[in-house]
Amino acid sequence: MSAATSPFPPIADYAFLSDCHTGALVAPDGSVDWLCVPAFDAPSAFGNLLDRGAGSFRFGPYGINVPTARVYVPGTNVMTTTWHTPGGWLLVHDALTMGPRQGPDVVTPHTRPPADDDADHLLVRTVECLDGSVEVELVCEPAFDYGRVPADWSQVGDGHAADASGAGQRFRLSTDMLIGIEGGSARARHVLRKGDKAFCALSWADGLASPVDVADAEARIGATVQFWRSWLARARVPDHRLRHPIERSALTIKGLTFMPTGATVAALTTSLPETPGGERNWDYRYTWVRDTTFTLQALHYLNLDWEADEFMQFVADLQPNPDGALQIMYGIDGRRDLTESTRDDLTGYEGARPVRIGNGAFDQRQNDVFGAVLDSILLHTTRSKRLPRRLWPLVESQAACAIAAWREPDQGIWEARGEPQHYVSSKLMGWVALDRASKLASIRDDEELAQKWRATAEEIREDILAHGVSDRGVLRQHYDTDALDASTLLAPLFGFLPGTDERMHATVEAIDRELTENGFVLRYRTDETDDGMSGKEGTFLICSFWLVSALATVGEMDRARDLMERLLRVASPLGLYAEEFEVDRARHLGNFPQAFSHLALIEAAARIILADFREEVAL
The missing domain is CATH 1.50.10.10 (Glycosyltransferase)
Structure with a gap:
């Protein structure tokens, strides 16, 4: 199959996110195509990497699939993607978030001495309209157990959260957008204008704890940036072109x-x-x-x-x-x-x-x-x-x-x-x-x-x-x-x-x-x-x-x-x-x-x- 006709993105085009418990791969179009929760070797909940029907989670501009730029926030495993649409410009941040330890980790218990910071057990995504107006789309289609089990969704609260479950797994999707359930998918769309922000998050944390609003989501990403930079600051890396x-x-x-x-x-x-x-x-x-x-x-x-x-x-x-x-x-x-x-x-x-x-x-x-x-x-x-x-x-x-x-x-x-x-x-x-x-x-x-x-x-x-x-x-x-x-x-x-x-x-x-x-x-x-x-x-x-x-x-x-x-x-x-x-x-x-x-x-x-x-x- 030639690269030009393949529905699969090139392997090297994926972005890698991590919280040192599990990791995610994000395709250029903004789709999370690989994520196993709660740990690296757990069955995948998003497995489009291995089958285009095995689960994905996209958050980005509606109708636009080719980004303008993708870079890591320097010194971190936090991704930023810039999008240019016919109506404006959009900036997306993606992170498996880290933060100060809040007590014992009951999701993935430790056998080593716990560190001061640990995984939140959250995938957090934020968007900001930089200019003009942009219609933002959220499409979350989990397929548990390596694509075998479509998600069973249930609304939570006032329509800004929904729980997905299947094959013994469960996580919560939360957002400041209104969620609609369509079969095995949770969807949302919203128009942002210059200066507007929005977020979504997946939680498999204890009690399915999630960000309460966009400020909380941004703070969690900020804490994750600080975690990675503080960690890298401990490394001895010579001042050299390499x-x-x-x-x-x-x-x-x-x-x-x-x-x-x-x-x-x-x-x-x-x-x-x-x-x-x-x-x-x-x-x-x-x-x-x-x-x-x-x-x-x-x-x-x-x-x-x-x-x-x-x-x-x-x-x-x-x-x-x-x-x-x-x-x-x-x-x-x-x-x-x-x-x-x-x-x-x-x-x-x-x-x-x-x-x-x-x-x-x-x-x-x-x-x-x-x-x-x-x-x-x-x-x-x-x-x-x-x-x-x-x-x-x-x-x-x-x-x-x-x-x-x-x-x-x-x-x-x-x-x-x-x-x-x-x-x-x-x-x-x-x-x-x-x-x-x-x-x-x-x-x-x-x-x-x-x-x-x-x-x-x-x-x-x-x-x-x-x-x-x-x-x-x-x-x-x-x-x-x-x-x-x-x-x-x-x-x-x-x-x-x-x-x-x-x-x-x-x-x-x-x-x-x-x-x-x-x-x-x-x-x-x-x-x-x-x-x-x-x-x-x-x-x-x-x-x-x-x-x-x-x-x-x-x-x-x-x-x-x-x-x-x-x-x-x-x-x-x-x-x-x-x-x-x-x-x-x-x-x-x-x-x-x-x-x-x-x-x-x-x-x-x-x-x-x-x-x-x-x-x-x-x-």
Whole structure:
């Protein structure tokens, strides 16, 4: 389906809103096309993203669908949209609002210490007529349980509020406009003249508490602006030309964080396709343990130590498998069962089916998980200057699991659904696990254990260099192939090989030359890899950012800067990244916004900034 004829907006054209409990995607025409309440992984109430009949909520000018401008309020996840109509100009603000804590959160209870500010459990939208006169339209059409259950509406009070319910969910629509109920829709229309304002809000808060008037609605949006700016003010972001993309990435990572537990979802969405019209559609509304080390690196680099500690406490609370190993992913509440099902009644985004709920990879064997956990603990220990007592049993168990598993094949970092292989990236993370465990043991003054783990790390290292390097001196995807894999770019980033090592330089050059499309990096060639799926996929943005970091590590700074600039130019109009970039049609693919892409951006930017500052000092 061509972009010109598709009823679905391009993925990159969506705006991302968050209250750190759930998130929304707002299309350019002002329609909320994705919202799950009360949490990221709850069933959607607005799911037009995956089926044009699965629920939407529009608030904007009647009869006009193309806005003049859309921008975030600087330093926030609050959206402003400016509209030019034949009769005038309109300004819309959209926010999932945050405010001072009013007591225990009974909607999404916390396991972490509550912060001073928390989610209101409200989606608030305000409009102001800037000039002339504009007819404003409100159309709220929920479809609960991923589009299966149309809303059952009931009027509340004097006609300015109505409750929608279905599939065990309920929320209240409130507005200063008069609401009419038409089947499964709640509608309102009103003409605003210069200086006039109006609001609407959806509430799933305790007691369905809602703004009482437009001034209250504006105050809640103002408090949300203040929340995000105050949070960002705590981050350490250097004064550099890369400051803005780092700040937007930081706001996105924070927006993908589930405040009640400290978990971070991999992306806001499920089943946005990696292959247009294909079957590579996954549910990413969960926490991948593999991502821990990248999350900790980014948070500590930005000086966001509170968030880093919250995330580590979430990891420490996770229930392991019977053998002591952590699963590769968990629910944002720590649950282990993420059984996958399909919603065959949904069309999928641009016909990409199936639509998946849950993720069948949750019980796969992935031997890289141990290294991710132990690298995270070492990062956190080094930064906080202490090794929390409750984390030491996790160090011991993950080191023991790594020792037991490193010789075994697995599904690899990309969760291939083909036959298990001896993936080099998994062996690499086994080395990371024992190397970091050894250093943590030294911090505890247990030199006997440190030496034992150090010896195993060296054994793994020798095995990789003996079996994981091709005849031309390049790191392989796995031991039984000479195919390339972008995950081997992690070798210098984790310190397995120095940037001066010829094998590392050859690997970076080979990936840059042979595993790219128009300069953007693929995970691997799908025709060379048994991943259990059909179809081609786009270039992976995280892999391209990894190549920036790897080029910097091997001393190719000019090429690193050039690739970084190309990546910044393909950001969405609002500075966001999905998982993939389809080079042929210059569009984003996969779930959106993608935490992994933004985490890798922060690391790549940090390496360029460090090199730039070093060059300044050397002048």
